[in-house]
Amino acid sequence: MDKIETYRFRVEPFHVDFTGHLFMGVLGNHLLNAAGHHSHNRGWGIDHLNEAHYTWVLSRLCMELDTWPGQYDVVEVETWVESVMKLFTERNFLIRNAETGYIYGYARSIWAMIDVQTRQPANLLTLKDGDILRYVIPAEEKPCPIEKFNTRVRLSAEAETTEVATHYSDVDINGHINSIKYIEHILDLFPRQQFERYRISRFEIAYKAESYLGDTLYLISEKQDGGPSSEVFQTEIRKHVGEASKPEGETVVQAKIIWK
Amino acid sequence: MDKIETYRFRVEPFHVDFTGHLFMGVLGNHLLNAAGHHSHNRGWGIDHLNEAHYTWVLSRLCMELDTWPGQYDVVEVETWVESVMKLFTERNFLIRNAETGYIYGYARSIWAMIDVQTRQPANLLTLKDGDILRYVIPAEEKPCPIEKFNTRVRLSAEAETTEVATHYSDVDINGHINSIKYIEHILDLFPRQQFERYRISRFEIAYKAESYLGDTLYLISEKQDGGPSSEVFQTEIRKHVGEASKPEGETVVQAKIIWK
Numbered sequence: 001m002d003k004i005e006t007y008r009f010r011v012e013p014f015h016v017d018f019t020g021h022l023f024m025g026v027l028g029n030h031l032l033n034a035a036g037h038h039s040h041n042r043g044w045g046i047d048h049l050n051e052a053h054y055t056w057v058l059s060r061l062c063m064e065l066d067t068w069p070g071q072y073d074v075v076e077v078e079t080w081v082e083s084v085m086k087l088f089t090e091r092n093f094l095i096r097n098a099e100t101g102y103i104y105g106y107a108r109s110i111w112a113m114i115d116v117q118t119r120q121p122a123n124l125l126t127l128k129d130g131d132i133l134r135y136v137i138p139a140e141e142k143p144c145p146i147e148k149f150n151t152r153v154r155l156s157a158e159a160e161t162t163e164v165a166t167h168y169s170d171v172d173i174n175g176h177i178n179s180i181k182y183i184e185h186i187l188d189l190f191p192r193q194q195f196e197r198y199r200i201s202r203f204e205i206a207y208k209a210e211s212y213l214g215d216t217l218y219l220i221s222e223k224q225d226g227g228p229s230s231e232v233f234q235t236e237i238r239k240h241v242g243e244a245s246k247p248e249g250e251t252v253v254q255a256k257i258i259w260k
Numbered sequence: 261m262d263k264i265e266t267y268r269f270r271v272e273p274f275h276v277d278f279t280g281h282l283f284m285g286v287l288g289n290h291l292l293n294a295a296g297h298h299s300h301n302r303g304w305g306i307d308h309l310n311e312a313h314y315t316w317v318l319s320r321l322c323m324e325l326d327t328w329p330g331q332y333d334v335v336e337v338e339t340w341v342e343s344v345m346k347l348f349t350e351r352n353f354l355i356r357n358a359e360t361g362y363i364y365g366y367a368r369s370i371w372a373m374i375d376v377q378t379r380q381p382a383n384l385l386t387l388k389d390g391d392i393l394r395y396v397i398p399a400e401e402k403p404c405p406i407e408k409f410n411t412r413v414r415l416s417a418e419a420e421t422t423e424v425a426t427h428y429s430d431v432d433i434n435g436h437i438n439s440i441k442y443i444e445h446i447l448d449l450f451p452r453q454q455f456e457r458y459r460i461s462r463f464e465i466a467y468k469a470e471s472y473l474g475d476t477l478y479l480i481s482e483k484q485d486g487g488p489s490s491e492v493f494q495t496e497i498r499k500h501v502g503e504a505s506k507p508e509g510e511t512v513v514q515a516k517i518i519w520k
Binding site for chain 1: 434440
C-alpha cells in the first residue's frame, strides 16, 4: 500500500463564500475525510480501531494557502504521516488543483489515539506491533514547507468576548461540538470588510477539551501586531462551567489567524 | 441525453447528526448539486444561462423520507423535471441507497428563472425555443409518490420568536443567506430531546425573499395539532426592516416540519 493517499473533491456552489472562494471549514472537513480514507485503507481507520476501543482524536490543525480554490475547481489532497511519537502522530496534507497541478498550499495536523473507555492515550509505537511506522514518510523525503504549530495564545484584559450558544447543527455523532464548527464560529466573529480586504494566509487551531450540545461558548478574541501587510488575530474558546457568568471556564480551543 | 440525472454521494462522518443520521441541510445541499448537474449537462446550467443574464431561483423544496441515511452510506439521487409552466418548473428527486437499492424517500422542488438585471421572471416555455420541454417526464411515467407543497403558515399571537444574527458562514457567492442555512437555523430551534424522540418525516420550505449578510432574522415558530403520533411545527422567518424592533418585517421563508 502506497504511503500517500490522494483524495479528490469538487468545490460545490454552496461551499464557496461571498468572495467566491472555498470556505475554510469545508476545506478542513475534506482534509479530515482524506485522513479518514488514508487510515481506513491502511487498517488504522476508526472502524478497525473501535473493535479495540480506540479512536483517533484531532489535537491540532493548521492550514496555510497562497490562494484559495474557487467555485467548480477540482481539488486533490495528498495526505501522509510525517512522524510517529509515543502519544502523537503528525499527518501532513498537500492541496493542489487537480487539473493544473497548481499547489494552493499545505496543512499540518497532530493526532492522538485514545482508549474510549479509560480516555487514556494509547502508545502508538506498540499498538499493532508498531505497524503504523511502515507508513511514515520523513520530512527529508516529502517536505511540508509550512511552519509547524506555534499557537501560543496570550490575551489581554481588553480582549473582546462573544457568547455563542450551541445547537443541534453544531454537534457530531459523538455529541461533541464538531471540530469544523469551531472554525466557522471563529470566522463568524469577523465583519464582511475583513474578508473583502484580506485573505486568510494561515490558520492554526488547537483542540484542548470537548464541549457538548447546549454548552455556551465564550469566544475571546484579540488583534495582535501583525506588521504592515498582515493582521493577526488570536482567539480562545472557553466553555461555561457551573454558575460562573464570566468566561473563566475550561479552555476548549485556541486559534490564530494570519490575514494578508 | 437521458432525462434523468443520477448523482452519488457518500455520507461523510461530519455530515451526520448525533443520532448518526445525515443532516437534512447536507441532504438539501446534495439535492441542489444534483439539480445543478442535471441542468448543466442539458445546456440549462447557470454557466450557460449567465451569458444570457438568466439564473435559476429556488422557490420551494420539500423532502419526505421514511428513513434517513446513516454514516458511510452511499446514496444515489435521481433527479428529473416533472413539468414546466410559463414561470415555474417542477423538479423531483428520488433518494436511494446505492448498494441495496432501498428508497429512503423523495423530494420535490419548484424553480423560477429570472433575468438577473431586471429581476423579472423569464418565460420558460419560450426561452431557447422551448428546449426545456424535451426533458420533461410526466408524473404518470415517473411518479414522485409524496404530496405536493401545502405549506400554509398561520401563526397565532402565542408563536415564539427567536432572533438570529447572520454571519460570514451563512452567505453564498451572491451575498444572500444560503437556502440551506435557513434549514439549519430552523432545526437549531429544537432541543436535543426532539431529535431523540422523533425523526423528521417531512420538511417543506418556501423561499419568499432574499436576506443578506448582517440582516437580523426573526424565526417565529409554533407547534400545531399533529394528531397522536406526530408533531407539526410551522416556522416563518422574517427580516428586520428599518427601526422596527418587532418582527413585522418582510417574510423571507416559510417552513413546515412533520416529526414522527
